[in-house]
Amino acid sequence: MISASAAMGFGLARSLWALRSVAKSDACSLILRRRHLSSTSGHLDLGKNFAFAFDIDGVLVRGSKAIEEGKQALRLLQEHKIPWILLTNGGGKTEAERVAGLSRELGIKISEDQFIQSHTPFKRLVNTYDKVLVSGGDGDKCRHVAQTYGFKDCVTSVDLIALNPTIWPFHRFTAADMKRAQSLSDSPFDAVLVFNDPRDWGCEAQIIIDILTSQAGKFGTKNPTLDQTVPIYFSNNDLLWANEYHLPRFGQGAFRTSIEKLFLDYTGTPLESTIIGKPFLFTYEYAHSFLNEWRKSAFGYTEDVQRVYMVGDNPASDIRGGNSYGWSTLLVKTGVYQEGDHLDAKSKPRATVANVLEAVLYAIEHEHELSLRK
Known part of the structure; x- marks a missing residue:
């Protein structure tokens, strides 16, 4: 007899397999991938044990233009109530002004309570x-x-x-x-x-x-x-x-x-x-506390997050800092990092993926694998 939670887990596994099998270059396929995940994992509390911290430039946007996979990734997390924050070395504007602009560019409502820029x-x-x-x-x-x-x-x-x-x-x-x-x-x-x-x-x-x-x-x-x-x-x-x-x-x-x-x-x-800023410890300590406060206010989670996935494009700041603090790190190829760039031991990510959507799918799949071991 398979338990209900295990059956739900197998459903998520099938959906993730399906997500990986669809052509990555087809925008319609990306929507189908999200819908398939939604149809099989809607009753799982996916965000209880993990969360995401995203860099912005080179991950979600390039200059003033949003990266399409960034829009898809954030909508996917929003739909499944998986907590995330933005952790950027950018700045120069108030948090309110920057959040308003990003919300317009990415087509999703972002709270100031989810946003840390370099000088915050x-x-x-x-x-x-x-x-x-x-x-x-x-x-x-x-x-x-x-x-x-x-x-x-x-x-x-x-x-x-x-x-x-x-x-x-x-x-x-x-x-x-x-x-x-x-x-x-x-x-x-x-x-x-x-x-x-x-x-x-x-x-x-x-x-x-x-x-x-x-x-x-x-x-x-x-x-x-x-x-x-x-x-x-x-x-x-x-x-x-x-x-x-x-x-x-x-x-x-x-x-x-x-x-x-x-x-x-x-x-x-x-x-x-x-x-301060990434990759320095002060900023990651600040961000970890900030993230836990956001999870508590937005989702009611009272226990600290167990795992955080840092998704970035800069090995020297995003990845090095995340590794040093004990977060899992995922490097994308849409920004500073270019295929073939040398990575020293402290700047090597858990995985290197094409874009932020692939990073999110990788992390969800990993979380599913961890849940099956329990």
């Missing part, structure tokens, strides 16, 4: 620092993000250039940019926070080095020994990221490398910095 953990620094240099992003967007987090005194490069353009005479700020400059307080800088990739590396680098080597954070001063007097935080370390262009592009990690080199050449000592 900066919220924990609000009570530590008062006056901060907010670096990176378009226009005044990152200042706005910092203010929504609760930072009290947020300064950007345009504020300093408007006060004295000779700080960096090669700046590219327009007259309209200068009009949004804000007045400066006399208090010293407490920290430098790099929220996003700067648009004018030369200007940002000069101002950042000036602040780091100032006398106790007082802009326009220089301490005689060129000691680092102000802490600096980078919100992610991605050397590369994927957009519509066919080759990966430099990211914030490249800017960090340039700041480190400039600081070392100028002062003779290595820069001391704090880097």
